[in-house]
Amino acid sequence: xxxxxxxxxxxxxxxxxxxxxxxxxxxxxxxxxxxxxxxxxxxxxxxxxxxxxxxxxxxxxxxxxxxxxxxxxxxxxxxxxxxxxxxxxxxxxxxxxxxxxxxxxxxxxxxxxxxxxxxxxxxxxxxxxxxxxxxxxxxxxxx
Amino acid sequence: xxxxxxxxxxxxxxxxxxxxxxxxxxxxxxxxxxxxxxxxxxxxxxxxxxxxxxxxxxxxxxxxxxxxxxxxxxxxxxxxxxxxxxxxxxxxxxxxxxxxxxxxxxxxxxxxxxxxxxxxxxxxxxxxxxxxxxxxxxxxxxx
DNA sequence: ATTACTGCAAAGCATTTGCAGACTG
DNA sequence: CAGTCTGCAAATGCTTTGCAGTAAT
Numbered sequence: 001x002x003x004x005x006x007x008x009x010x011x012x013x014x015x016x017x018x019x020x021x022x023x024x025x026x027x028x029x030x031x032x033x034x035x036x037x038x039x040x041x042x043x044x045x046x047x048x049x050x051x052x053x054x055x056x057x058x059x060x061x062x063x064x065x066x067x068x069x070x071x072x073x074x075x076x077x078x079x080x081x082x083x084x085x086x087x088x089x090x091x092x093x094x095x096x097x098x099x100x101x102x103x104x105x106x107x108x109x110x111x112x113x114x115x116x117x118x119x120x121x122x123x124x125x126x127x128x129x130x131x132x133x134x135x136x137x138x139x140x141x142x143x
Numbered sequence: 144x145x146x147x148x149x150x151x152x153x154x155x156x157x158x159x160x161x162x163x164x165x166x167x168x169x170x171x172x173x174x175x176x177x178x179x180x181x182x183x184x185x186x187x188x189x190x191x192x193x194x195x196x197x198x199x200x201x202x203x204x205x206x207x208x209x210x211x212x213x214x215x216x217x218x219x220x221x222x223x224x225x226x227x228x229x230x231x232x233x234x235x236x237x238x239x240x241x242x243x244x245x246x247x248x249x250x251x252x253x254x255x256x257x258x259x260x261x262x263x264x265x266x267x268x269x270x271x272x273x274x275x276x277x278x279x280x281x282x283x284x285x286x
Numbered sequence: 287a288t289t290a291c292t293g294c295a296a297a298g299c300a301t302t303t304g305c306a307g308a309c310t311g
Numbered sequence: 312c313a314g315t316c317t318g319c320a321a322a323t324g325c326t327t328t329g330c331a332g333t334a335a336t
Binding site: 066071088090091097098103107112115116118120121123124126128130 | 255256
């Protein structure tokens with residue numbers, strides 16, 4: 001990554017560049033441990049706690065977005081591309097699929113406390129991905 | 144709670160009744176530790192790990208719904224009243240406010256992988272509640 | 287009486303923190 | 312060179328698990 005693209009306000013270290021590179025090339029949100037694993041395969045090993053610190057910094061700077069899915073066992077991080085989108089999550093294999101439109105576009109929420117100032121939102125769909133749906137149907141038939 | 148209302152398929156113990164009672168009278172989702180604290184004030188103290196086991200059972204049986212909000216630091220549980228609703232969460236004090244309508248009602252998601260079978264969804268709004276909004280405005284003026 | 291449930295203690299797992307040495311600007 | 316960042320280890324906090332005694336059906 002060239003210097004001109006480096007987010008301002010933070011030192012450019014090998015570790016940060018490596019983590020950002022992973023996120024830059026990922027098309028789905030990744031957990032800290034997945035990022036750590038992928039970085040490990042490169043030529044710049046990065047300690048897991050450092051990955052967490054970098055992700056925290058990136059989140060603060062708005063470079064990445066931190067999310068959780070399902071029961072929220074762990075956090076996922078994705079490059080902030082300033083594109084508004086949501087995800088569908090497979091409840092079976094936990095695969096994440098992108099949703100390209102947004103139900104909130106023309107929505108006027110009816111809040112119990114109407115003094116609440118809504119700043120943002122998050123939508124998550126859950127169900128079965130192609131593979132798990134297929135596998136489950138076959139299993140059902142076999143039983 | 145009378146026996147006729149007790150969810151079938153599980154023994155009726157003091158501990159379970161106490162936890163269900165808390166959830167029955169709560170109008171917002173509670174964390175395991177909040178439930179534990181509230182139970183502690185009653186005449187049936189329940190060990191925290193037992194609260195977790197009870198909540199796990201209740202979730203399995205569909206008696207309660209397990210959720211996470213914001214970054215998903217911890218899980219929240221609410222009585223499953225089979226009413227479809229969502230929540231708005233204050234990003235400052237984490238207070239939870241109910242939303243009484245649903246943006247997904249007439250929504251057709253455009254999925255990247257159209258073989259995905261959507262079974263359910265979750266919508267979360269975030270922003271500032273009345274109190275935090277007010278407090279922040281005052282603070283801004285003072286600076 | 288049999289089986290399931292709870293108290294209690296200890297482990298588990300993702301994440302955070304403290305510190306000294308290493309690196310960036 | 313000064314200040315920040317990283318490797319490493321140890322701690323933290325929510326949650327889960329193992330086991331033996333207790334309670335429900």
